[in-house]
Amino acid sequence: MENIITASGLRKHFGSTRALDGLDLEVRRGEVHGFLGPNGAGKTTTIRVLLGLLKADAGTVRLFDGDPWNDATSLHRRLAYVPGDVTLWPNLSGGEVIDLLGRLRGGLDNKRKNELLERFDLDPKKKGRAYSKGNRQKVGLVAALASDVELLLLDEPTSGLDPLMEEVFRQVVAEEQARDGRTVLLSSHILSEVEALCDRVSIVRDGRTVETGTLTELRHLTRTTITAELASPPDGLADLAGVHELHVDGTQVRFEVDTPQLDAALRQLTAAGVRGLVSRPPTLEELFLRHYKTETNGEVKAEVAR
Amino acid sequence: MNTLAGTGALVRLILRRDRFLMPLWVVLMALVPMFLGSSIKQLYPTAAAVGEYARENLGNSTFIVLYGRIYDTSLGGVTFWRASSGMLIIGIISMLVVIRHTRVEEEAGRRELLGSAVVGRHAGLAAALIATICANLVLAVLLALGLTGLGLPAGGSFAAGLAWAATGGIFAAVGALVAQLTEGAGAARGVGVTVAGAAFLLRAVGDVAGEGADPSWVSWLSPLGWMSQMRAFGQEQWWVLAPAVALIALLVAVAFALQARRDVAAGLLPPRLGPAEASAGLRTPLALAWRLHRGSLIGWTAGFAVLGAVFGGVAKSAQDMLAGNQQLMEIFERMGGESALSDVVIVGTMGISALIASGYAVQATLRMRTEEAGLRSEPVLVTSVGRVSWALSHLVFALFGPLVAMAVEGLVTGLVYGVSVGDPGREIPRGLAAALVQLPAIWVLAGLTTALYGLRPRLAPAVGWAGLGVCLFLGLIGAAVQLSQAVLDVSPFTHIPKIPGGDLAGVPLVVLVAVAGALLALGLAAFRRRDVPVA
Ligand SMILES: Nc1ncnc2c1ncn2[C@@H]1O[C@H](COP(=O)(O)OP(=O)(O)OP(=O)(O)O)[C@@H](O)[C@H]1O
Ligand SMILES: [Mg+2]
Numbered sequence: 115m116e117n118i119i120t121a122s123g124l125r126k127h128f129g130s131t132r133a134l135d136g137l138d139l140e141v142r143r144g145e146v147h148g149f150l151g152p153n154g155a156g157k158t159t160t161i162r163v164l165l166g167l168l169k170a171d172a173g174t175v176r177l178f179d180g181d182p183w184n185d186a187t188s189l190h191r192r193l194a195y196v197p198g199d200v201t202l203w204p205n206l207s208g209g210e211v212i213d214l215l216g217r218l219r220g221g222l223d224n225k226r227k228n229e230l231l232e233r234f235d236l237d238p239k240k241k242g243r244a245y246s247k248g249n250r251q252k253v254g255l256v257a258a259l260a261s262d263v264e265l266l267l268l269d270e271p272t273s274g275l276d277p278l279m280e281e282v283f284r285q286v287v288a289e290e291q292a293r294d295g296r297t298v299l300l301s302s303h304i305l306s307e308v309e310a311l312c313d314r315v316s317i318v319r320d321g322r323t324v325e326t327g328t329l330t331e332l333r334h335l336t337r338t339t340i341t342a343e344l345a346s347p348p349d350g351l352a353d354l355a356g357v358h359e360l361h362v363d364g365t366q367v368r369f370e371v372d373t374p375q376l377d378a379a380l381r382q383l384t385a386a387g388v389r390g391l392v393s394r395p396p397t398l399e400e401l402f403l404r405h406y407k408t409e410t411n412g413e414v415k416a417e418v419a420r
Numbered sequence: 421m422n423t424l425a426g427t428g429a430l431v432r433l434i435l436r437r438d439r440f441l442m443p444l445w446v447v448l449m450a451l452v453p454m455f456l457g458s459s460i461k462q463l464y465p466t467a468a469a470v471g472e473y474a475r476e477n478l479g480n481s482t483f484i485v486l487y488g489r490i491y492d493t494s495l496g497g498v499t500f501w502r503a504s505s506g507m508l509i510i511g512i513i514s515m516l517v518v519i520r521h522t523r524v525e526e527e528a529g530r531r532e533l534l535g536s537a538v539v540g541r542h543a544g545l546a547a548a549l550i551a552t553i554c555a556n557l558v559l560a561v562l563l564a565l566g567l568t569g570l571g572l573p574a575g576g577s578f579a580a581g582l583a584w585a586a587t588g589g590i591f592a593a594v595g596a597l598v599a600q601l602t603e604g605a606g607a608a609r610g611v612g613v614t615v616a617g618a619a620f621l622l623r624a625v626g627d628v629a630g631e632g633a634d635p636s637w638v639s640w641l642s643p644l645g646w647m648s649q650m651r652a653f654g655q656e657q658w659w660v661l662a663p664a665v666a667l668i669a670l671l672v673a674v675a676f677a678l679q680a681r682r683d684v685a686a687g688l689l690p691p692r693l694g695p696a697e698a699s700a701g702l703r704t705p706l707a708l709a710w711r712l713h714r715g716s717l718i719g720w721t722a723g724f725a726v727l728g729a730v731f732g733g734v735a736k737s738a739q740d741m742l743a744g745n746q747q748l749m750e751i752f753e754r755m756g757g758e759s760a761l762s763d764v765v766i767v768g769t770m771g772i773s774a775l776i777a778s779g780y781a782v783q784a785t786l787r788m789r790t791e792e793a794g795l796r797s798e799p800v801l802v803t804s805v806g807r808v809s810w811a812l813s814h815l816v817f818a819l820f821g822p823l824v825a826m827a828v829e830g831l832v833t834g835l836v837y838g839v840s841v842g843d844p845g846r847e848i849p850r851g852l853a854a855a856l857v858q859l860p861a862i863w864v865l866a867g868l869t870t871a872l873y874g875l876r877p878r879l880a881p882a883v884g885w886a887g888l889g890v891c892l893f894l895g896l897i898g899a900a901v902q903l904s905q906a907v908l909d910v911s912p913f914t915h916i917p918k919i920p921g922g923d924l925a926g927v928p929l930v931v932l933v934a935v936a937g938a939l940l941a942l943g944l945a946a947f948r949r950r951d952v953p954v955a
Contacts, residue, residue, distance in 0.1 A: 207694025218803035
């Protein structure tokens with residue numbers, strides 16, 4: 115399938131801070147791609163490189179069939195961007211900003227705009243300074259979603275939205291994708307949002323991509339928690355590769371096991387005779403927290419919004 | 421809740437934030453009179469020589485416009501007189517400091533952060549005023565000590581110091597007031613600087629139009645006029661401090677009352693609703709820039725129209741004075757060559773207006789920086805608008821805004837003066853020429869700011885304003901402290917031909933335009949290559 119975004123080996127320094135350290139990213143046409151990682155991982159920096167705002171120190175980027183730094187203006191006609199903190203001009207009304215940005219991008223679907231204003235319950239007559247945080251965010255979302263573009267770059271677009279509006283956002287993005295086959299790169303800390311919308315995700319940490327794939331593939335990479343009541347104390351479980359956090363209390367056992375070793379572990383259990391068994395697949399939180407943790411100390415580096 | 425709770429803590433916060441800036445301006449400005457005094461002393465070593473120099477210049481109207489009248493011909497009196505532009509500068513600095521610690525904080529949302537802590541409603545304003553007025557008092561003491569160090573009488577030295585500090589205090593209070601009026605700090609600064617410009621002009625008009633040794637009543641409309649009436653080193657009139665303190669108290673009381681009536685971060689005018697849809701014209705970066713710049717363009721242009729009317733009026737009264745005074749006529753013919761007195765006044769006032777208009781140019785150029793740092797350039801730059809078009813949409817206003825303002829001023833000056841001498845047909849084009857000839861120098865400052873914006877965006881505001889500060893210093897004080905021509909030549913304004921009256925030399929104008937163009941091109945080229953946004 116054709117790639118809309120291909121980035122490989124992206125590096126970017128800000129003074130002594132290493133924001134990107136060999137980041138790779140592939141986004142295919144028509145997919146909603148989740149872009150995840152702890153605070154300061156380099157998501158915003160990557161998106162700004164894709165927008166041609168920042169020039170990467172090293173690495174290659176292709177956006178559609180161009181180079182975001184050199185072909186910025188022509189590529190920008192084909193995409194829309196919503197930052198995590200939409201800032202507005204204090205003396206322009208929300209409606210004016212939506213129309214202006216749409217026109218500067220090369221076109222705006224008026225019918226779609228009015229529909230979105232309605233669904234997001236946004237008053238376009240207020241001046242920029244008078245909007246609340248969530249309403250500023252809605253102005254950015256309506257301006258982007260009502261534009262006639264192929265690619266949406268959304269950087270924590272729902273920060274500050276109430277749950278009702280968050281739900282509207284999910285519906286709208288899902289419809290967009292279903293109807294026009296738009297491509298979306300969605301950076302987010304809201305895991306349920308990612309689960310609901312994303313076909314594939316990339317997880318970055320310290321400026322590097324640590325994992326890419328569908329959610330099912332990622333689940334495959336983590337551990338299942340098993341609690342079992344056995345006929346006799348288990349044998350050889352502790353020696354089995356891929357078994358972690360093993361607690362044995364007489365005939366009661368509880369452990370986590372890597373998905374590839376699941377089969378072998380269950381065989382050990384049945385050998386001891388299974389009276390009761392509870393198997394719990396990893397929750398999304400566990401899945402991501404594991405990737406967010408640093409290898410060195412296992413500490414959770416980032417706060418994950420739940 | 422006590423509305424002043426937390427004032428002490430906020431004063432300390434201000435002193436901490438300005439720990440470099442505040443001592444710098446206090447000490448530098450306190451040194452100006454001392455340096456002036458010692459250079460005058462070097463040039464005119466005896467009391468008789470100073471006295472002669474002063475008497476020669478008693479009726480020099482260019483000097484009267486710039487520095488006011490001479491009330492005492494001793495070394496101290498002449499020093500106080502020549503240093504008087506420092507009072508205006510101290511006033512403007514004090515005003516900007518107060519705005520910086522009040523409206524700027526509110527605009528940035530930091531005031532709100534503090535407001536949620538135990539800080540009273542008026543604490544921020546009170547703290548800004550206390551810190552600024554104390555800084556001015558320290559300045560007064562340093563200035564007085566410096567002058568006594570030159571061997572001048574202590575009484576006069578302290579009178580001079582207090583006159584400066586009182587001016588600083590008055591404009592600090594003006595800053596407190598204008599900070600209540602508008603939501604944007606930029607607009608507050610604009611209103612404040614216009615007030616300061618008006619104060620200068622009223623003093624200039626009043627002093628020129630006076631009879632004999634005394635200025636006309638017009639000077640008494642300006643705090644700068646009162647403070648020159650301190651007559652330091654002559655017969656000191658200490659009582660002028662009383663109206664100064666009264667005015668400070670009044671302005672502060674009004675500022676506090678206004679603040680009590682409005683919400684944090686709001687102006688006095690309630691926000692209105694805007695249109696639900698953009699007008700058909702709002703579809704280009706230039707149209708957006710027009711929306712962002714039009715308020716200040718209209719404000720500056722209106723201010724300059726007023727300046728023009730005042731200048732036009734002064735020129736006539738200056739000429740009347742000249743007509744009745746043979747001795748003055750001779751002095752002026754010696755000074756200005758063939759050019760008429762009114763020409764000299766117009767050239768001088770247009771030079772000052774050009775410096776003020778440069779403030780507009782720098783401010784409009786820095787709008788790019790404000791937009792970028794506020795993350796408002798990003799949404800435009802990620803549409804099909806290129807970086808250069810975006811920058812040019814702002815630079816149009818930085819370059820042509822001052823042109824419009826200066827042109828209006830020149831036309832109004834020509835018209836008012838022309839009507840008063842009965843020949844508008846001749847004076848209007850001359851006024852216009854006097855105003856427009858200044859533009860290349862203004863553009864150089866816009867170019868400098870743009871170059872920095874491209875190369876080192878974080879430094880652009882500091883360098884832009886410092887560039888203007890250097891030009892102000894060289895223009896208003898430089899010649900008086902006998903700086904060498906090579907140093908004076910640093911300021912682009914030094915190279916502007918003296919029109920009308922002098923020769924219209926084309927070469928310096930072409931060179932200045934070329935320098936401005938090169939700086940602009942450099943800035944734009946660097947801006948295309950750098951990361952955006954630099955926070
Ligand atoms: N303009 C800048 N100057 C200096 N450092 C920067 C700049 N922009 C980003 N950084 C640094 O680069 C790193 C990556 O930042 P980035 O904003 O891309 O993270 P992020 O993944 O978007 O984080 P978050 O989830 O908090 O939004 C951080 O360490 C940040 O401090
Ligand atoms: Mg981010």
